[in-house]
Amino acid sequence: MTLRGDLVLIRDLINANARVLDLGCGTGDLLANLQTTKNVNGYGLDKDPANIQVCLSKGVNVIEQDLDTGLRNFADNNFNMVVMTDALQAVRDPRGLLREMLRIGEECVVTFPNFGHWRCRLQLGLGGQMPVSKHLPHDWFNTPNIHLCTTQDFERLCREENFRIIQRRVVNTQYTEHWSIQLAPNLFGSHAFYRLGRTA
Amino acid sequence: MTFPKNSVGLVTPQRYVCDTPLALQNGDTLDGYELVYETYGKLNADKSNALLICHALSGHHHAAGYHSEDDAKPGWWDACIGPGKAIDTDRFFVVSLNNLGGCHGSTGPRTLNPSTGKSHGPDFPNVVVKDWVNSQVALADHLGIKTLAAVVGGSLGGMQALQWAIDYPDRVKACVAIASAAKLSAQNIAFNEIARRAITSDQDFNEGRYFDAEKNPERGLGLARMIGHVTYLSDDGMGTKFGRDIKSGDFGSGADVEFQVESYLNYQGRAFTQYFDANTYLLMTKALDHFDPARETNGDLVEAFAPALCKFLVLSFSSDWRFSAERSQEIVDALVRAKKNVASAVIESEHGHDSFLLPIERYVAALGTFLNQSLAEHLIQADGEPI
Numbered sequence: 341m342t343l344r345g346d347l348v349l350i351r352d353l354i355n356a357n358a359r360v361l362d363l364g365c366g367t368g369d370l371l372a373n374l375q376t377t378k379n380v381n382g383y384g385l386d387k388d389p390a391n392i393q394v395c396l397s398k399g400v401n402v403i404e405q406d407l408d409t410g411l412r413n414f415a416d417n418n419f420n421m422v423v424m425t426d427a428l429q430a431v432r433d434p435r436g437l438l439r440e441m442l443r444i445g446e447e448c449v450v451t452f453p454n455f456g457h458w459r460c461r462l463q464l465g466l467g468g469q470m471p472v473s474k475h476l477p478h479d480w481f482n483t484p485n486i487h488l489c490t491t492q493d494f495e496r497l498c499r500e501e502n503f504r505i506i507q508r509r510v511v512n513t514q515y516t517e518h519w520s521i522q523l524a525p526n527l528f529g530s531h532a533f534y535r536l537g538r539t540a
Numbered sequence: 541m542t543f544p545k546n547s548v549g550l551v552t553p554q555r556y557v558c559d560t561p562l563a564l565q566n567g568d569t570l571d572g573y574e575l576v577y578e579t580y581g582k583l584n585a586d587k588s589n590a591l592l593i594c595h596a597l598s599g600h601h602h603a604a605g606y607h608s609e610d611d612a613k614p615g616w617w618d619a620c621i622g623p624g625k626a627i628d629t630d631r632f633f634v635v636s637l638n639n640l641g642g643c644h645g646s647t648g649p650r651t652l653n654p655s656t657g658k659s660h661g662p663d664f665p666n667v668v669v670k671d672w673v674n675s676q677v678a679l680a681d682h683l684g685i686k687t688l689a690a691v692v693g694g695s696l697g698g699m700q701a702l703q704w705a706i707d708y709p710d711r712v713k714a715c716v717a718i719a720s721a722a723k724l725s726a727q728n729i730a731f732n733e734i735a736r737r738a739i740t741s742d743q744d745f746n747e748g749r750y751f752d753a754e755k756n757p758e759r760g761l762g763l764a765r766m767i768g769h770v771t772y773l774s775d776d777g778m779g780t781k782f783g784r785d786i787k788s789g790d791f792g793s794g795a796d797v798e799f800q801v802e803s804y805l806n807y808q809g810r811a812f813t814q815y816f817d818a819n820t821y822l823l824m825t826k827a828l829d830h831f832d833p834a835r836e837t838n839g840d841l842v843e844a845f846a847p848a849l850c851k852f853l854v855l856s857f858s859s860d861w862r863f864s865a866e867r868s869q870e871i872v873d874a875l876v877r878a879k880k881n882v883a884s885a886v887i888e889s890e891h892g893h894d895s896f897l898l899p900i901e902r903y904v905a906a907l908g909t910f911l912n913q914s915l916a917e918h919l920i921q922a923d924g925e926p927i
Contacts, residue, residue: 344887389902392885396853396909399917403872413873452571487592 345515358420364427368400408432411440419445428452429485451533456490456526491526508536548580548623551605556682568665576601576645577637581629590685593636594693594700597824603636617914619899626908640675641667641823649819662748668830673703689915694896699831709849714914718855719868719896723832726805732825735764739818761818762809774859774892841874844894851881853910858888
């Protein structure tokens with residue numbers, strides 16, 4: 341099974357036998373892979389019945405739960421890693437959820453589409469319209485993405501909340517780090533990937 | 541008459557006579573007992589494909605198929621058991637029994653006490669979920685089944701499935717608890733007490749010794765069933781089914797009006813008294829109230845689940861308020877904290893607690909997929925290990 345590029349990045353971070361929680365686990369690709377390759381005790385949360393059905397067929401521990409109801413039902417320090425791919429911008433309370441992720445997990449990985457990408461800036465700044473792209477395919481009136489941010493915005497939140505940025509990778513639509521991105525990540529990266537921990 | 545293609549067809553109840561005494565949780569001992577059961581599907585060569593069905597309050601062994609060509613209705617869970625159905629009898633060997641204390645053939649209040657020559661009646665011991673599981677283990681032994689591929693139950697049946705996972709971790713591979721709870725809420729116990737009081741305050745109850753006196757506390761038992769029935773449905777579900785439709789009379793002429801819902805409930809109550817035993821009803825509701833595996837671990841449900849080795853599926857229904865989705869979530873949360881493999885789904889349905897008996901598309905798909913996937917996993921493991 342080939343994993344999506346961003347999921348490969350995440351998989352490489354996770355130790356064998358770890359306890360992992362995947363928020364918005366979709367069809368369970370990451371967890372299914374971790375279960376077979378790393379003997380991970382993983383759980384996924386999702387609210388979509390079709391996704392849950394696919395997870396069941398893969399033998400993934402999928403739990404029906406809406407991220408907007410919070411994570412109060414999980415105990416402190418219950419997971420080694422809490423993962424959330426491309427859901428941050430769609431939840432009602434991103435800051436609250438990030439705090440919760442670092443309460444129940446030792447570390448977390450968060451990925452999101454970078455709204456500071458030059459295409460977005462171009463469409464809004466010169467075109468005068470809300471950006472629509474591969475990563476952000478919706479129109480303004482039907483988008484689930486209600487809390488879009490740039491990497492700069494995200495890092496400001498991390499500073500304010502004392503989240504420790506252990507690792508950052510900003511990539512293009514092919515999930516690779518082009519030299520231009522290293523030069524100006526918030527301008528040329530379409531996708532951001534952050535590994536966070538608590539401040540010691 | 542020909543049976544539907546995906547039915548298990550004609551089935552014959554069987555009887556297991558156990559001479560080994562059963563020590564009960566209340567300190568009593570049953571010297572011997574009988575269990576009536578049915579099986580569907582074929583047991584494979586290494587006996588690794590057995591699935592146990594645990595029934596709920598008013599259930600029994602006849603879960604699927606027909607007893608005769610003339611049967612109007614199949615078993616109570618025929619929607620989910622059969623070739624190609626969620627509990628696929630082409631893959632699983634399904635065992636379904638009537639629990640101890642029941643009134644459909646297994647030893648219970650209605651059966652004769654050999655030492656007195658009369659029925660046990662109210663003297664039948666208060667068996668609880670753990671006792672049922674122990675008797676089910678004896679039945680599995682009798683059938684030569686060492687490990688169950690799955691144990692599945694709804695409501696009170698789900699409680700038995702959870703107890704199996706806790707008490708016999710090396711004998712069960714998958715546990716499915718549907719519309720169940722790790723313990724009843726105060727409101728749920730309250731409904732049970734009202735039902736019990738309806739029965740015991742019927743003059744014909746005769747302190748439980750009605751059977752030998754050839755009486756039946758029909759009014760009380762019927763009322764208990766009516767109360768239960770309302771709590772198994774949802775407001776929306778009743779609205780859809782009955783609305784304010786009128787069965788007889790009309791508001792204009794001053795003739796007494798009977799709503800459809802009244803007529804339905806009265807019918808259900810009456811019908812129930814013809815096939816169910818009042819002492820069994822008392823016993824079953826007490827077993828429900830009593831169930832709380834965390835009682836043995838100082839109230840810590842996470843600790844209670846610690847011994848379990850199987851994987852779990854916990855299903856609930858959006859409109860079920862008697863065993864709400866929150867109760868299922870408590871089970872799931874404890875299982876996650878106990879580091880057990882668990883999946884869950886909250887099925888959208890307007891049919892309340894009774895949803896677990898109905899062929900709701902998403903529910904059937906989730907149940908079937910989980911069971912087939914875990915059976916495949918289990919069979920691979922069983923093949924890989926020398927037996």
